[in-house]
Amino acid sequence: xxxxxxxxxxxxxxxxxxxxxxxxxxxxxxxxxxxxxxxxxxxxxxxxxxxxxxxxxxxxxxxxxxxxxxxxxxxxxxxxxxxxxxxxxxxxxxxxxxxxxxxxxxxxxxxx
Amino acid sequence: xxxxxxxxxxxxxxxxxxxxxxxxxxxxxxxxxxxxxxxxxxxxxxxxxxxxxxxxxxxxxxxxxxxxxxxxxxxxxxxxxxxxxxxxxxxxxxxxxxxxxxxxxxxxxxxxxxxxxxxxxxxxxxxxxxxxxxxxxxxxxxxxxxxxxxxxxxxxxxxxxxxxxxxxxxxxxxxxxxxxxxxxxxxxxxxxxxxxxxxxxxxxxxxxxxxxxxxxxxxxxxxxxxxxxxxxxxxxxxxxxxxxxxxxxxxxxxxxxxxxxxxxxxxxxxxxxxxxxxxxxxxxxxxxxxxxxxxxxxxxxxxxxxxxxxxxxxxxxxxxxxxxxxxxxxxxxxxxxxxxxxxxxxxxxxxxxxxxxxxxxxxxxxxxxxxxxxxxxxxxxxxxxxxxxxxxxxxxxxxxxxxxxxxxxxxxxxxxxxxxxxxxxxxxxxxxxxxxxxxxxxxxxxxxxxxxxxxxxxxxxxxxxxxxxxxxxxxxxxxxxxxxxxxxxxxxxxxxxxxxxxxxxxxxxxxxxxxxxxxxxxxxxxxxxxxxxxxxxxxxxxxxxxxxxxxxxxxxxxxxxxxxxxxxxxxxxxxxxxxxxxxxxxxxxxxxxxxxxxxxxxxxxxxxxxxxxxxxxxxxxxxxxxxxxxxxxxxxxxxxxxxxxxxxxxxxxxxxxxxxxxxxxxxxxxxxxxxxxxxxxxxxxxxxxxxxxxxxxxxxxxxxxxxxxxxxxxxxxxxxxxxxxxxxxxxxxxxxxxxxxxxxxxxxxxxxxxxxxxxxxxxxxxxxxxxxxxxxxxxxxxxxxxxxxxxxxxxxxxxxxxxx
Numbered sequence: 001x002x003x004x005x006x007x008x009x010x011x012x013x014x015x016x017x018x019x020x021x022x023x024x025x026x027x028x029x030x031x032x033x034x035x036x037x038x039x040x041x042x043x044x045x046x047x048x049x050x051x052x053x054x055x056x057x058x059x060x061x062x063x064x065x066x067x068x069x070x071x072x073x074x075x076x077x078x079x080x081x082x083x084x085x086x087x088x089x090x091x092x093x094x095x096x097x098x099x100x101x102x103x104x105x106x107x108x109x110x111x112x
Numbered sequence: 113x114x115x116x117x118x119x120x121x122x123x124x125x126x127x128x129x130x131x132x133x134x135x136x137x138x139x140x141x142x143x144x145x146x147x148x149x150x151x152x153x154x155x156x157x158x159x160x161x162x163x164x165x166x167x168x169x170x171x172x173x174x175x176x177x178x179x180x181x182x183x184x185x186x187x188x189x190x191x192x193x194x195x196x197x198x199x200x201x202x203x204x205x206x207x208x209x210x211x212x213x214x215x216x217x218x219x220x221x222x223x224x225x226x227x228x229x230x231x232x233x234x235x236x237x238x239x240x241x242x243x244x245x246x247x248x249x250x251x252x253x254x255x256x257x258x259x260x261x262x263x264x265x266x267x268x269x270x271x272x273x274x275x276x277x278x279x280x281x282x283x284x285x286x287x288x289x290x291x292x293x294x295x296x297x298x299x300x301x302x303x304x305x306x307x308x309x310x311x312x313x314x315x316x317x318x319x320x321x322x323x324x325x326x327x328x329x330x331x332x333x334x335x336x337x338x339x340x341x342x343x344x345x346x347x348x349x350x351x352x353x354x355x356x357x358x359x360x361x362x363x364x365x366x367x368x369x370x371x372x373x374x375x376x377x378x379x380x381x382x383x384x385x386x387x388x389x390x391x392x393x394x395x396x397x398x399x400x401x402x403x404x405x406x407x408x409x410x411x412x413x414x415x416x417x418x419x420x421x422x423x424x425x426x427x428x429x430x431x432x433x434x435x436x437x438x439x440x441x442x443x444x445x446x447x448x449x450x451x452x453x454x455x456x457x458x459x460x461x462x463x464x465x466x467x468x469x470x471x472x473x474x475x476x477x478x479x480x481x482x483x484x485x486x487x488x489x490x491x492x493x494x495x496x497x498x499x500x501x502x503x504x505x506x507x508x509x510x511x512x513x514x515x516x517x518x519x520x521x522x523x524x525x526x527x528x529x530x531x532x533x534x535x536x537x538x539x540x541x542x543x544x545x546x547x548x549x550x551x552x553x554x555x556x557x558x559x560x561x562x563x564x565x566x567x568x569x570x571x572x573x574x575x576x577x578x579x580x581x582x583x584x585x586x587x588x589x590x591x592x593x594x595x596x597x598x599x600x601x602x603x604x605x606x607x608x609x610x611x612x613x614x615x616x617x618x619x620x621x622x623x624x625x626x627x628x629x630x631x632x633x634x635x636x637x638x639x640x641x642x643x644x645x646x647x648x649x650x651x652x653x654x655x656x657x658x659x660x661x662x663x664x665x666x667x668x669x670x671x672x673x674x675x676x677x678x679x680x681x682x683x684x685x686x687x688x689x690x691x692x693x694x695x696x697x698x699x700x701x702x703x704x705x706x707x708x709x710x711x712x713x714x715x716x717x718x719x720x721x722x723x724x725x726x727x728x729x730x731x732x733x734x735x736x737x738x739x740x741x742x743x744x745x746x747x748x749x750x751x752x753x754x755x756x757x758x759x760x761x762x763x764x765x766x767x768x769x770x771x772x773x774x775x776x777x778x779x780x781x782x783x784x785x786x787x788x789x790x791x792x793x794x795x796x797x798x799x800x801x802x803x804x805x806x807x808x809x810x811x812x813x814x815x816x817x818x819x820x821x822x823x824x825x826x827x828x829x830x831x832x833x834x835x836x837x838x839x840x841x842x843x844x845x846x847x848x849x850x851x852x853x854x855x856x857x858x859x860x861x862x863x864x865x866x867x868x869x870x871x872x873x874x875x876x877x878x879x880x881x882x883x884x885x886x887x888x889x890x891x892x893x894x895x896x897x898x899x900x901x902x903x904x905x906x907x908x909x910x911x912x913x914x915x916x
Binding site: 001002003004005006007008009010011012013014015017018019020021022023024025026027030033034037038040041042044045046047048049052053054055056057058064065066067068070071073074075077078079080081082083084085086088089090091092093095096101103104106107 | 702703704705706709710713734737738739740744745748751752755756758759764767771774775778781782785786787788789790793794797800801804805808809811812813815816828829831832833835836837839840842843844846847854855859860862863868869870871872875876880883884887890891894895897898901902904
């Protein structure tokens with residue numbers, strides 16, 4: 001299972017990186033979103049998969065899966081959301097201000 | 113804390129109230145009158161140490177500063193430090209008095225001027241009294257910085273900015289070299305205290321780092337004291353107001369290098385490389401400075417080159433004096449002690465006569481509006497007092513009696529004659545060069561002194577060439593140069609008072625191993641018809657001759673090619689360095705987002721791969737893996753398929769829906785992996801994100817087919833695949849390597865500790881509550897950012913509506 005998830009992570013990162021390197025702003029936002037998903041999966045995989053029950057006490061069960069990566073990912077999901085929202089609005093503003101969403105046309109000037 | 117520290121830090125402390133004085137009182141009273149009190153207090157305070165130090169005693173004070181790093185502001189008052197301390201505070205007092213009349217209280221930004229000047233004064237005092245070598249270094253660099261600020265005081269002038277930058281680049285370069293040398297010195301002597309280093313000199317002499325440390329420290333001293341070929345910054349430093357030139361660039365700061373060489377003579381003296389570098393560079397600088405000074409038409413430039421030349425003279429005397437360390441206590445040793453004594457004597461004399469000359473030039477500039485020799489002349493009758501001071505200072509510099517310069521110049525000639533017959537370090541063959549070069553340089557020194565005095569003050573007075581109506585300077589401006597001029601004459605008649613109380617105590621720390629023979633160090637104007645006197649007579653005869661026919665040979669200088677000058681090399685070097693760094697920057701700072709991302713990705717892949725290689729990261733552990741079910745497989749296929757749709761589709765809505773699908777599949781993963789909280793959160797967040805996308809996409813342009821060169825796409829693909837592969841390996845390695853035991857069981861008593869049954873929640877809101885708080889802050893900041901960005905656009909729309 002871990003090997004399969006590792007490969008899934010790899011595929012998500014590959015597609016995400018490729019999108020990040022593309023010229024259109026919207027695709028870049030997609031790319032960063034995909035990479036965030038991949039990183040979340042990476043964190044949960046590093047703690048081991050299906051090693052126990054859900055980390056809920058009082059259900060009469062013992063042997064829990066690692067709760068720490070889950071706490072980290074929970075933070076990450078929320079932050080990802082904030083970042084995605086911000087980047088999305090930023091690209092919208094950038095498009096309105098510059099009239100283009102083409103990264104090559106948004107290049108800075110050469111330093112004199 | 114001893115009152116000495118209060119005195120030492122007085123300039124810094126007083127600097128804080130200068131802006132208030134300037135703001136509230138300057139309209140009535142010139143700020144300088146208040147600042148004047150600082151160096152005067154210091155001078156009077158230091159006077160009390162003269163009798164103590166003259167008895168051969170030294171005083172030390174200690175003030176802990178950073179005890180954990182073994183850095184204490186340890187100070188040490190001995191004759192050498194006291195000589196400099198008195199010069200700094202004494203000349204400082206006169207310079208500030210002079211500046212009150214020189215700088216207008218209406219037009220100038222006096223608070224800045226006096227803050228910089230006080231900063232310099234404090235730094236310089238700290239430099240000469242500190243015993244801790246890093247404290248000394250810190251003050252050393254602070255003098256460079258305050259010099260930079262003072263040269264650039266009239267910053268609206270381009271030449272001021274150029275001069276300031278030049279001096280900073282050269283002196284700080286030297287300072288950094290010196291720092292490296294100091295570190296080596298510390299390694300060798302195993303102490304931070306300069307006195308203890310001198311005590312450990314025997315260990316240092318045979319150390320491998322001896323020569324590198326020596327050279328690096330001398331680079332620092334030579335850049336500061338404007339020795340050839342680092343001297344080029346000093347003429348450009350003349351852009352500073354004249355009081356600054358008189359103070360920093362002739363009397364005190366440029367002598368910091370001399371101080372350092374004198375201070376470290378007990379450690380490095382006695383080696384041939386030290387002798388040849390200090391004495392050799394010194395005598396070359398003497399010749400170069402005097403030779404170049406002759407051709408100057410700007411009075412201040414002339415004085416600048418003459419300062420370079422005189423500093424070379426003092427430096428060469430210190431070099432010759434270091435031979436005493438080689439010979440040790442004995443007759444020969446005592447002979448070369450006289451050279452060091454002469455160095456200290458000339459250092460004092462130079463501060464007096466050069467200080468007065470700078471002030472004279474400042475007066476001429478102030479009253480006539482020009483410093484150009486070709487426009488000046490005949491000022492003798494208009495400015496008789498100024499003329500008198502100029503004669504005193506100029507004749508003293510030329511080495512004529514009855515002025516102090518004559519005495520030290522005679523001792524200089526005696527020393528170069530002695531070194532010619534030293535018979536060591538290869539001096540058997542080259543020794544004769546010293547008296548010859550010294551004599552030629554002295555002839556030129558004589559000539560430029562005459563040019564300075566007579567081209568300015570005699571000849572035909574041509575008021576039509578001047579912009580101002582010329583009259584004698586106000587009395588306040590004349591007081592300081594008059595005092596200095598008086599000292600110049602007084603020292604000639606009573607040199608041994610100075611010798612007994614100031615110079616001999618200053619000599620002891622430079623050559624501590626040599627017993628003092630007071631008879632050798634007795635200064636007299638008349639020694640009989642010895643070679644030195646004949647040399648002086650020769651200088652005067654040839655000097656007058658050359659001055660008379662100066663118009664004939666001065667034109668020869670014009671044949672010297674411009675591209676061979678040191679300044680040309682400096683300018684070319686600076687421009688070349690700037691261009692080089694611009695070119696390098698432009699090759700990678702392309703302005704293209706994609707390029708920057710590529711650097712990051714390539715770096716990421718390389719760093720991880722290389723560290724995997726070296727840290728055995730490729731050893732995977734495939735045991736203990738979880739089994740895979742049909743349901744898992746379905747989710748895997750779903751996530752991969754949705755991701756590919758995002759990649760390949762050219763419809764915005766399709767891409768957004770596919771991206772949402774990826775998110776929902778991920779939340780299914782979380783459910784499968786026994787993480788119900790994550791599943792729920794991911795589900796909610798994914799919904800909101802998708803809604804956000806759907807709201808926004810309408811305003812963004814349609815997706816285009818990814819057009820571009822195949823080669824570009826290929827390189828993107830390769831980087832993406834490399835990233836994917838690296839992260840996959842990372843995932844496998846992370847699972848395979850358990851370096852530490854999991855800490856999760858700490859949280860399994862969440863109910864007892866936090867009263868929570870959900871462990872994940874307990875971690876978030878209790879165990880790692882601060883993390884969550886910061887996370888919420890991030891969310892808030894992002895929310896504010898989104899809000900502002902949207903509002904801005906709607907505002908602009910309103911504005912454009914209004915204009916329509």
